[in-house]
Amino acid sequence: DVKVTQSSRYLVKRTGEKVFLECVQDMDHENMFWYRQDPGLGLRLIYFSYDVKMKEKGDIPEGYSVSREKKERFSLILESASTNQTSMYLCASSPILAGVSNEQFFGPGTRLTVL
């Protein structure tokens, strides 16, 4: 049974704090993704990684960084949290399977509130 876990379901932080969101997958997937979900905006890609130590910017990378030191773990870092980063953060993973389904598997999400 495929599994993507995220370190926290709910998180409250103060403006200016450094925030770490952790994601772990047990499916040996090469690809991992970080999205944020906001009402009316859908899921927007922040960063993704297709291999250990590799990362690529998504559509909204400003204010975020990522780290992938091990294949199963992908971390999202908010260097200095701001109130406009209050959101639901979703991690996903997928295998590299050229020519077949691009299905991604999602974690349960972290609801981050920045005060």
Add this chain to the structure above:
Amino acid sequence: DQQVKQNSPSLSVQEGRISILNCDYTNSMFDYFLWYKKYPAEGPTFLISISSIKDKNEDGRFTVFLNKSAKHLSLHIVPSQPGDSAVYFCAVSIQGAQKLVFGQGTRLTINP
């Protein structure tokens, strides 16, 4: 510049009737299309997909239709059940590419 649009933020349907959710995309290079379902406080889960070589794919109560000339995708749920109440996202991709582009989502409510 939104590449994928779900123009209906919400939809309310009577239990037992058909639910139709719509999605439009702009880039004709997209050739793989997916629907995800999301309950509150949970991550999205994959529902059904279709490749551009087909115009219809069916899985139980769920059918996805693809109209390539109109760049339009729809999800039909019949009959609708209360457990179908959720937010539905369409997602598009270029087959073999690693990224998905998601629409804004449609909140479906099934009324008893």
